[in-house]
Amino acid sequence: MGSVHRFIGSGNDYDWEGVPAEIYEAEGVHGAIKRVLVGKPDGAPNFVMRYFQIEPGGHSRLERHTHEHGVIILQGKAKVQLNEEFVTLEPLDAVFVAGNDLHQFTNIADEPLGFICVITANI
């Protein structure tokens, strides 16, 4: 049976009922969090829909892996690295990070960066 995680955020601090904030760790990054909006805790077998929030000055890990990402920006402004390319992103821009792309999301504004990032559950 499905379920709803109601949005209970305030201002730039996005939050959902029944969704714990997990610390997201990356080298040199503080105050970044991850929230699993739909995933294994709900019983979703195939994919995981996560929300990441990264404070000003922060970034995600610079990484490369075989599984792909589907991303949509919800708030703030980012620069994304895709191999040797860098693209500036604003709210509602959608990004496909292919498997084996070297990638990193960097907050380039003075407010939190928030985005949805989907991955397969089978990694």
Next chain:
Amino acid sequence: MGSVHRFIGSGNDYDWEGVPAEIYEAEGVHGAIKRVLVGKPDGAPNFVMRYFQIEPGGHSRLERHTHEHGVIILQGKAKVQLNEEFVTLEPLDAVFVAGNDLHQFTNIADEPLGFICVITANI
């Protein structure tokens, strides 16, 4: 290699570069569209991230299938049916529709309803 679909929407009419609008058909529904933000056209093997926009008075199909959905509301106001339960949804509310749940999203406002809906690519 990954790619970016930049948001080029205007007002309530959400649109992205390089993402065609497909007619979404459901009994009695007109003017509903689907846009694949990340999926097979990008080369994503595991999941599909779609945007649905449903005009006032419209709804998605009432349906039941074995694969699950991960949904996040982007604009408007919805009522979702999950088996015998009905829940009102507002922007940024997240919904897990489990496999085999009877489900339907209905626009209950006077403006477009827009939401992200993720499914596995393996159906």
